[in-house]
Amino acid sequence: MSVTAPVVLPAGMQVFERGWLSSNNILLCDDNRSTLVDSGYATHAGQTLALIEHALGGRALDQLVNTHLHSDHCGGNAALQAHYPLLDTRIPPGLADPVQAWRDEDLSYGRTGQTCPPFAITGLLQPGSTQRWADSEWQVHAAPGHDPHSVILFNPEHRLLISADALWENGFGVVFPELEGEDGFDDVAASLDLIERLNPLTIIPGHGPVFADTVGALQRARARLDAFAKSPDKHARYGAKVLLKFKLQEFGRIARSEFVRWAQDVPYMHALHQTYGAGTPLQQWLDQMLAELARSGALADDGHMVEDVTS
Numbered sequence: 001m002s003v004t005a006p007v008v009l010p011a012g013m014q015v016f017e018r019g020w021l022s023s024n025n026i027l028l029c030d031d032n033r034s035t036l037v038d039s040g041y042a043t044h045a046g047q048t049l050a051l052i053e054h055a056l057g058g059r060a061l062d063q064l065v066n067t068h069l070h071s072d073h074c075g076g077n078a079a080l081q082a083h084y085p086l087l088d089t090r091i092p093p094g095l096a097d098p099v100q101a102w103r104d105e106d107l108s109y110g111r112t113g114q115t116c117p118p119f120a121i122t123g124l125l126q127p128g129s130t131q132r133w134a135d136s137e138w139q140v141h142a143a144p145g146h147d148p149h150s151v152i153l154f155n156p157e158h159r160l161l162i163s164a165d166a167l168w169e170n171g172f173g174v175v176f177p178e179l180e181g182e183d184g185f186d187d188v189a190a191s192l193d194l195i196e197r198l199n200p201l202t203i204i205p206g207h208g209p210v211f212a213d214t215v216g217a218l219q220r221a222r223a224r225l226d227a228f229a230k231s232p233d234k235h236a237r238y239g240a241k242v243l244l245k246f247k248l249q250e251f252g253r254i255a256r257s258e259f260v261r262w263a264q265d266v267p268y269m270h271a272l273h274q275t276y277g278a279g280t281p282l283q284q285w286l287d288q289m290l291a292e293l294a295r296s297g298a299l300a301d302d303g304h305m306v307e308d309v310t311s
Helices: 042-056 077-083 093-101 185-198 214-230 232-251 256-264 267-276 282-296 298-303
Strands: 013-016 025-029 034-037 063-065 088-091 130-133 136-142 151-155 160-164 202-205 253-255 305-307
Touching (some): 151 185, 160 185, 185 214, 214 232, 232 253, 232 256, 256 282
Parallel strands (some): 034 063, 160 202, 253 305
Antiparallel strands (some): 025 034, 130 136, 151 160
């Protein structure tokens, strides 16, 4: 029986694996500066702050960078900025203007029914640039697909990749442009090709454990992408279930009637239902999605369920 060796990270680097409501957080430190990559979801901000304070041992956090601006990756930004008033915060350039003006209609939070307290930025994380974190050079690469403005971060010295949601050990993040009626699958393919060219030995994904099977992960991701490209309605149903499960994890337990009311106010759910609901009423379509989640066991994760009660 073969035994997989544990992944060893370079000195000055810690990964906090958070689950699925919050993205993983990556802390990069040297003698002079500390940088955090991604801050998790808003409702977990207290836990994020506690993890960082404990890891830093009384030092201040100097810099925060976001791979992209989905709520599970930047929802803790505001809390970290409040605790560390001098925090240098940098994001990919695509949504800089909406963030600076905080135009929610141009961000994803209202459309997905998710939470992200407003935060400020002090600079940009430009694709094509090189950053120095933890005494090592990190390349910033554009990686659209899951999100059109996402970046991934590659350290050539250690062949180490922070892949965000462009590649997980068993897939990749929902292709949100496709849910909005825009092309996104080709961008996913291009980002997977980029990762293959970078040829990392170790990958830190946005969700799930650090892993070293780059070849296998790329094969699985491409097979999944091919299935979605051949059947966009399959991807849409997957996207709907991800949005539903995400919110269920946030709510914990909620009456079915309350949950339906929440879904009725979410623009993404309306758009998906109108395009892929096959003419069924919204509540019936939601019941179908919840039934599929229940059959897969997804609703039992961490005890999160929809209660079949009236409110």
